[in-house]
Amino acid sequence: MGISRYRCGVLRRQFLRLQRMVKTPPPIQIHGIAIDLAKWEAFIEGKPISLTSNEFRLLHLLASNPDRVFTRQQIINAVHGTDHPVTEHSVDVQMVALRRKLGEHGNLIQTERGVGYRFQAAPRPKQANTGLTLC
Numbered sequence: 001m002g003i004s005r006y007r008c009g010v011l012r013r014q015f016l017r018l019q020r021m022v023k024t025p026p027p028i029q030i031h032g033i034a035i036d037l038a039k040w041e042a043f044i045e046g047k048p049i050s051l052t053s054n055e056f057r058l059l060h061l062l063a064s065n066p067d068r069v070f071t072r073q074q075i076i077n078a079v080h081g082t083d084h085p086v087t088e089h090s091v092d093v094q095m096v097a098l099r100r101k102l103g104e105h106g107n108l109i110q111t112e113r114g115v116g117y118r119f120q121a122a123p124r125p126k127q128a129n130t131g132l133t134l135c
Contacts, residue, residue, distance in 0.1 A: 028063050030119075031108055035060050044105055054079055055098045062109060066121035069112050091117075 024038035034043040037060060042049045051059065057079045061070065070078070072088040079094075080086045095117060099106030108120045 028060070030063050030066060030121075031105060033059075033063060033102070033105055033108075035063055044102065049101055051098070051101060054094060055101065058094060058098055059102075062117065062119035066119050069116055069118045071116040075116065 027034055027036040027038075029035075032045045034046075035056075036042070040056065042051055042056060042059060058075065061075065061078050072091045075091050076084075076086050076088070095109060095111075099109055102108070110118050110120055112118055
């Protein structure tokens with residue numbers, strides 16, 4: 001015995017309703033970095049980056065809010081949760097590791113001295129060498 005057309009239609013509608021309920025955000029693409037939260041993958045110029053889960057959450061948090069400054073405590077709460085014992089120094093250590101894995105793109109993560117970190121929305125223009133030197 002097969003499934004009736006009526007039952008098949010009911011199941012199809014339920015499936016489509018569930019599919020609409022589970023909305024995944026579109027991948028973030030910024031400065032050659034792609035972050036796909038649904039697939040838990042990150043790429044630089046199309047090449048996969050090997051990130052820990054905390055590094056992935058950290059990159060996603062910063063890149064999805066370009067130019068917004070996050071305090072270390074905000075980063076801890078967003079990445080680790082409020083019930084996880086993490087020091088503010090560990091955020092600095094994770095940031096160093098993330099920048100290293102991002103290679104030349106690591107400079108997009110800027111330190112706001114005494115405050116926290118931000119992901120740069122637009123890359124800084126390269127400064128021209130004027131040939132002048134200061135004594």
